[in-house]
Amino acid sequence: MELKPIIEVKDLHFSYKNHNVLSGINFKLYKGEVISLLGPNGCGKSTLIRLILKLLEGKGEIKLNNKALQKCSHKEIASHIAYIPQYHNVPFNYSVLEMVLMGRISKLGIFASPSAHDEKKATDALRRVGILNLHNRPFGQLSGGQKQLVLLARALAQEVNFFIMDEPVNGLDYGNQIRLLELIKSLSQEGYTFLKTTHYPDHALLVSTRVVVLNAGKIVADGEPHQVINSQMIEDIYGVQSDIIEHGLHKRCIPVFAHKNI
Amino acid sequence: MKSLYLGALLLFAMALFSLLWGQYPIDISTFMEYLQMKFTAKQTMPQAEYELINNIITEIRLPRVLLAILIGAALATSGGVFQAMFVNPLVSPGILGVLAGASFGAALGMLLSEQWFVVQILAFVFGFIAVVFAILIGSMVTSSRSTVMLVLGGVISGSLFTSLLSVIKYVADPYSTLPAIVYWLMGSLSMADFNEVVLVGVPISMSIFGMIFMGKYFDILSLGDEEAKALGVNVKAIRITAIVLATLASSLSVVMAGIIGWIGLIIPHIIRMAVGPSHRLLIPLSALVGGAFLLLADAISRLALSVEIPIGILTSLIGIPIFIIVLKNARAAWN
Numbered sequence: 207m208e209l210k211p212i213i214e215v216k217d218l219h220f221s222y223k224n225h226n227v228l229s230g231i232n233f234k235l236y237k238g239e240v241i242s243l244l245g246p247n248g249c250g251k252s253t254l255i256r257l258i259l260k261l262l263e264g265k266g267e268i269k270l271n272n273k274a275l276q277k278c279s280h281k282e283i284a285s286h287i288a289y290i291p292q293y294h295n296v297p298f299n300y301s302v303l304e305m306v307l308m309g310r311i312s313k314l315g316i317f318a319s320p321s322a323h324d325e326k327k328a329t330d331a332l333r334r335v336g337i338l339n340l341h342n343r344p345f346g347q348l349s350g351g352q353k354q355l356v357l358l359a360r361a362l363a364q365e366v367n368f369f370i371m372d373e374p375v376n377g378l379d380y381g382n383q384i385r386l387l388e389l390i391k392s393l394s395q396e397g398y399t400f401l402k403t404t405h406y407p408d409h410a411l412l413v414s415t416r417v418v419v420l421n422a423g424k425i426v427a428d429g430e431p432h433q434v435i436n437s438q439m440i441e442d443i444y445g446v447q448s449d450i451i452e453h454g455l456h457k458r459c460i461p462v463f464a465h466k467n468i
Numbered sequence: 469m470k471s472l473y474l475g476a477l478l479l480f481a482m483a484l485f486s487l488l489w490g491q492y493p494i495d496i497s498t499f500m501e502y503l504q505m506k507f508t509a510k511q512t513m514p515q516a517e518y519e520l521i522n523n524i525i526t527e528i529r530l531p532r533v534l535l536a537i538l539i540g541a542a543l544a545t546s547g548g549v550f551q552a553m554f555v556n557p558l559v560s561p562g563i564l565g566v567l568a569g570a571s572f573g574a575a576l577g578m579l580l581s582e583q584w585f586v587v588q589i590l591a592f593v594f595g596f597i598a599v600v601f602a603i604l605i606g607s608m609v610t611s612s613r614s615t616v617m618l619v620l621g622g623v624i625s626g627s628l629f630t631s632l633l634s635v636i637k638y639v640a641d642p643y644s645t646l647p648a649i650v651y652w653l654m655g656s657l658s659m660a661d662f663n664e665v666v667l668v669g670v671p672i673s674m675s676i677f678g679m680i681f682m683g684k685y686f687d688i689l690s691l692g693d694e695e696a697k698a699l700g701v702n703v704k705a706i707r708i709t710a711i712v713l714a715t716l717a718s719s720l721s722v723v724m725a726g727i728i729g730w731i732g733l734i735i736p737h738i739i740r741m742a743v744g745p746s747h748r749l750l751i752p753l754s755a756l757v758g759g760a761f762l763l764l765a766d767a768i769s770r771l772a773l774s775v776e777i778p779i780g781i782l783t784s785l786i787g788i789p790i791f792i793i794v795l796k797n798a799r800a801a802w803n
Contacts, residue, residue, distance in 0.1 A: 259698050260697070261694050279700075280698070280700050280701065280702060283698075283700065284700025285700065288698075289698035291698075296691055297690055298552075298687075298740075298745030299744070301744065308699060311684065311685070311699050311700060311701060312699060312701075314684065319684065319748060320684070364699075
C-alpha cells in the first residue's frame with residue numbers, strides 16, 4: 207500500500223517582479239518525516255514554506271492531504287499545519303498563556319471565548335515543552351530561547367501533527383539550540399511531522415529523516431541526510447570546505463578553513 | 469473576569485450618581501420610594517412630587533445618562549479596536565480623522581435634509597472615507613506598518629474634513645444654522661431625547677457588542693498578517709469588519725453629541741496598563757470604563773459652573789493631563 211503524502215508539490219514556480227525565486231519544484235512530504243530544507247541565503251527556502259502555508263500564491267500545484275491548497279481556507283490549513291515562525295517581538299505584551307491560547311483560535315466558534323478545555327490544552331503544551339512555570343510571564347520579557355518554546359507550545363496547542371518551522375534555532379544560544387533540536391527529535395518520535403528550514407547542515411544530520419537542498423530556486427538534492435550531505439555538496443552550495451565524520455549514531459559536519467595555516 | 473465586575477460596578481455607580489445629582493438633587497431614599505411607586509403602584513409620596521421626579525428622571529436625566537454611556541463606550545471601544553487593528557498606540561477615532569469626517573458628513577446632512585437617518589448615514593460614510601483616506605496616505609510612503617505615517621495620514625485627513633466643514637459653516641445661515649453647528653461640535657449631551665437615544669442606541673450598541681465579540685481575533689491580528697493567517701484567521705474579513713464597526717460607532721457618536729475627543733485614546737491605554745493587553749478583556753472593559761468616564765465628565769460639565777460647559781472641551785481638559793501621565797508609563801504596556 208502506498209502512503210498518501212500530506213503535502214504534494216508539483217511543478218511549482220514563483221517569481222517576484224521578473225526575478226525567479228522558485229522554478230519547477232516537485233516534492234512530496236509524508237507523515238512522520240522530519241525534513242530539513244537546506245540552502246544558501248535567498249535560495250527560496252522561506253518562499254517555499256510560505257507557498258505551502260498559502261501565505262503566497264505561485265504557479266503550479268500544491269496539494270494538502272490530496273486537496274488543492276487553493277481551495278483550502280486558512281482555517282482548514284490551520285487544522286492540518288501549525289506554523290512556527292522565528293521568535294519575534296509582539297507589539298502588545300501578552301502573557302505566555304495568552305500567546306499559547308492563540309493556537310486554539312481555529313478550533314473556536316466565531317463568538318466563543320477559550321474554554322477551560324482550551325486552557326488545559328495550552329497548559330499541557332507548555333508542560334510538554336518544559337516552560338509551564340513561565341505561563342504568567344509577559345512574552346516580551348522572555349529570552350529568545352523561551353520565546354521559541356512558547357511558539358512551539360502554541361503549535362502543540364493547535365492540535366495538529368504537522369509543524370512547519372522557519373529557521374527554529376536562529377538567534378538562540380548554543381544550549382538552547384541543542385535543547386530545541388532534542389525537543390524536535392523527541393516530538394518526531396511521538397509521531398509529529400516536521401518541515402523546517404535551516405542554515406546548519408550539522409543540525410540536519412542530527413535530527414532529520416530527510417534533507418532537501420535548494421539552490422537558486424531548484425531542488426538540487428533530496429534524500430536521506432547521510433547520503434545528501436557530503437563535502438562536495440557543502441562546497442557546491444556554500445562554497446566552503448568541510449569534513450563529514452562519523453560520531454556515535456550520527457554523521458557530523460565539521461567546517462574546515464580553506465587556509466590550513468590559520 | 470473580576471475586573472469586568474468592577475468595571476460594571478463603576479459604571480452603575482456613576483449612572484446612579486448622574487441620575488440623582490443635579491440642579492434638583494434627589495436623595496437615595498426618595499429615589500427608592502419613587503421606584504416603588506413607579507413599579508408597584510404603591511402610593512409612597514404625594515402625586516405632585518412623584519410627577520416632578522418622574523419628569524426629571526425619565527425626561528431629562530435618563531436619556532442623558534444612557535447617551536453618555538453609549539457614546540463613552542462607543543469611543544473607548546473604537547479607540548481600542550483602532551489601536552489593535554493598526555498595532556499603533558497613537559491612534560484613536562479622533563486622530564485617524566473619523567470624528568472630523570463624521571462631523572463634516574453630519575453637518576452636510578443637516579444642511580441638506582431634515583431626515584435623521586440621512587444625517588446618520590452621511591456621518592458614517594464620511595467617517596469611513598476619512599479613515600480610508602488616512603490609511604491610504606499612511607501606506608503611500610511605506611508599505612510596512614509605520615506608526616508615524618499613519619498618524620500623519622490621520623492628521624491630513626482630519627484637516628481636510630475640518631476645512632470642508634468650515635465651508636459648510638461659511639455657507640450656513642449665521643443666525644440659526646451656524647451657531648447650532650458650532651455648539652453641537654463642541655460636544656454636548658444636552659440635546660438627548662429619549663427617542664433619538666433609542667434610535668441611535670441600536671446601531672451603536674450593535675457595533676460595540678460586535679467589537680467585544682471580536683476581541684480574540686484582535687489579539688491574533690496584532691501578531692502580523694502572516695502569522696494570523698497561518699493560525700487560521702480570515703485576516704481581510706476581520707480587518708474590514710472591525711474598521712467598519714469602529715467607524716460606525718464613533719461616527720454615530722458625533723451625530724449625537726459632536727466631537728468628544730481623547731476618550732478613544734486614553735481609556736484603552738489605562739485599561740491596558742491595569743489588566744494587560746488581551747483584547748478579550750480590553751475591549752469590554754474599555755466599553756464599561758469609557759461609559760463611566762463620560763458620565764463623570766458630563767457630571768462635571770453640568771455641576772461645576774452655573775452654566776453648562778460643553779463636554780468636548782471637558783474631556784480634552786481632563787484627558788490631556790491623564791494622557792501625559794499615561795504616556796510616561798505606557799512603554800511598560802507597549803512592548
